[in-house]
Amino acid sequence: MNPNVLARLRRSAGLARSFLVYWRPWRQSGLRRLYAGFVAPGDLVFDIGAHLGDRSAAFADLGASVVALEPQPHVRRWLARIAARRTGITVCGEAVGAAAGEARLSVSAANPTVSTLSAAWQDAVRAGNAGFRGVAWDEHVPVPVTTLDALIARFGEPVFCKIDVEGYEAQVLAGLSRPLAALSFEFVAGALGETERCLERLEALGTYRYNVIPGEGRAFLFPERCSHETMTDWLRGGADGIPSGDIYAWHDDHRRQP
16 A cells, blocks of 8 residues: 555544544543633633643633644644634644754654654653553654743743643743743653653742642542652652653642632
């Protein structure tokens, strides 16, 4: 079969998989419940690594204005279609990093959710996370890169920033020079050192408290928010063996309490 046809088929299968995971029935209602404590009507939210926009949609349905960044061209086309059905979502094609410029995005056509700018992260999760051993990053695309500071200068300061960029989270935070009210960023077993670097960067900007949501769940793992030291110890202890999830961070002056 023609290689171009095979590539299109892999992309289509990968997108279908993503739609099944991220747009299954009742997921949106759970996301809205989760984010209602972070986002109010009229707020600004950044969705860094928006993919197919399930979280952007939840933010918009809560009345927020959303800046959704997705550098994968074939994914972004679908994101734009989804965003067009709602009010308040602006779709941008840049990746986000420590400095503006251009970078090479490694794309997994069959698993577009794990496309990444970090070659070191690819090696780490292949070696340390059984769920990634069959993943192939089989395409490479040059993408423009902006920074969080540049996005803030362009759109304003968000009350919440979701970061899910497959091992590039610390680079995203390196391009931020001020504390934000609240953020979330992904962690993945096998590459928890990257997550520690995220904590270190946030603590250089201000004092934060933390909690964890495992996988694609909606419930926080700990009954109370914990300190930087406690979260770091938890990561160094193996994160309870959780394969992946998100760490949520609240700055000390965060005005709403989810």
